[in-house]
Amino acid sequence: MKTFEQELSHLSSLITDMGGMVERQVALAAAAVRERDADAAEQAVKADREVDALERECEQFIIRLLALRQPLAQDLRQIVAALKISGELERIGDYAKNVAKRSLVLAHLDAPFATAGIGHMAELVQENLKEVIDAFGAGDAEKAAAVWRSDEAIDDIYNALFRELITYMMEDARNITSCTHLLFIAKNLERMGDHATNIAEMIYYAARGEPLPEDRPKGGAAGYAPGAEERP
Template sequence: MNTSIPREHIVKSYDEEQRQLVEDIVRMGLTAVAQLEAALDVVDRRDDSAARRIVANDESIDAAERRISHDVMLLALRGPMARDLREILAGLRIPADIERIGDYAANVAKRSIALNAAPPMPHVSGLRALGSLAAGQVRQALEAYREGDGDLALRVRDNDAQLDRQYTALFRELLTYMMEDPRNITPCTHLLFMAKNLERIGDHATNIAENVWFLLHGEQPLPPREKRDDTSAPAALP
């Protein structure tokens, strides 16, 4: 009796599992974006209780990464071909970036609790604008991954320069505000850390986009791109 499984059935099963894996990763990413948007909302509302819930919810993203990593390794044991190896690498790298995005969202919520000890700051609107831009970058990177869209991945990567410029402008504004009145130093320091978290989220969105490019094109070099975080340069100081 021949009990061997037809190869076409094996290939179909592998493809279905790979598609499910992509959906699981995208779902994890959208959860991280929702955490980020919730964190920005609690900064506006100065809601300490909601901020603590966001910090606690970060564990669900960590658990999703562990589960997805396990599923990716099970797929890796199936003896994949060259394209499949790229899918497996992307399936490990992208959730790692998403996990860091979730961490940064939790950090923003955690900092908001400390920020609420000071009077409301006018720069919160600039922080929200920066966060909205970062969240949009992550959403587009996830779409590029789900759809296998290399052109969209490149746009995400290129648009990181806009986020960097916005971060640098907010950085300079906060430094000026701190220099004008020493009482602003503590709340502005919290805002600086929060803004840096958002800038780093943009970097992780770029990482996801670059992994989409790698998935689609292998080792083909990426075009050069603009990088505009000037906060470490002397010119960043007012």
């Protein structure tokens, strides 16, 4: 029989594995959009089943852990955070799958727009994902807070992309369908960034027992007009 410490460490590695898998899925989805790589798109879609399976494994492991040990205080907060984080990761994977699927549709359309911006957003999302998973592994509340703050850069690119894509649509009606898909891809990436900040909040709370003290800076906070979606 394993010790409780060993079980907590197994839980931590389940989350880390899941994070790594989702990170790769995001990279594949971004390559699919940037390089019209149908192969990468299919791999990103397929990876989603593994991510879902890992989420279920986490949940079952956590339920067993709660039933057999009676964890208290910080351990309990940590375990509940792991459950919620696995849900957030599953959601990010889901968005990556959606991006990959849209890239397959885009491949049939003439859409040379905004792929640099989307590539840049995807890189930042991957970076934040990596950092936040590292912060989880290390129980590092400060590192989590840094990820949370840096989401603003992703929002800024999203807002710029939104405006850019609208102008392409206005210039030529033939761009509308492809730019709409690109808008949704950009929005999906922006949401992935939001989910990474949710994870950061959970890590902070699990480590400190209190929520992050600040209001998150919002990219393009000046207005809702550019289409930015806000998280509280």
